[in-house]
Amino acid sequence: MSIAATPVPPYYAVIFTSLRHLQTGAADSSDAVADAGTRAATRSGSDDGYGAMAALMLDSAARQPGFLGVESAREEIGITVSYWDSLQAISNWKRDSEHQLAQQLGRSSWYSAYRVRICRVERDYGFARDAGGAADPGGESDERLSTPPG
Structure with missing residues (x-):
């Protein structure tokens, strides 16, 4: 996984x-939208169908109009941030029939709790090293704003 390449703001982020659930043989944490399933299956030997559904959801989300990218991390909690070009695209994804099935399975089988937050990204900036390990000379001066400062 890598950091998502997003456009110049504004755009939207869905934070999941x-x-x-702590189950025998199940991974201790993750999230069903973006986890490709490899970590959960590797750590536990069994993921109760979670990894397959997560891979399906990632593939399905990537085909949705308005999808911009995804980032995911997990330890004791799972955090996935998916990026979208509009609130309408987010709403369409929420209503997708495969996604609705994954949501139902998440509530009945995989999660003890979750929270979804939706926000508008107004600015972003970053830092990166090139393939040879050298720092990007732009650093945080690579700031991108939805409205130029003024």
Whole structure:
């Protein structure tokens, strides 16, 4: 996984934070939208169908109009941030039939708790090293704003 390449703001972020059920053989945490399933299956040997559904959701989301990218991390909690070009695109994804099935399975089988937060990204900036390990000379001066400062 890498950091998502997003456009110049504004755009939208959906932040999905989850806690997995602690089940025998199940991974201790993750999230079903973006986890490709490899970490959960590797750590536990079994993921109760979670990894397959997560891979399906990532593939399905990537085909949705308005999808811009995704980033995911997990330890004791899972956090996935998906990026979208509009609130309408987010709403369409929420209503997608495969996604609705994953949501139902998440509530009944995989999660003890989750929270979804939706926000508008007004500015972003970053830092990166090139393939040889040298720092990007732009650093945080690579700031991108939805409205130029003035």
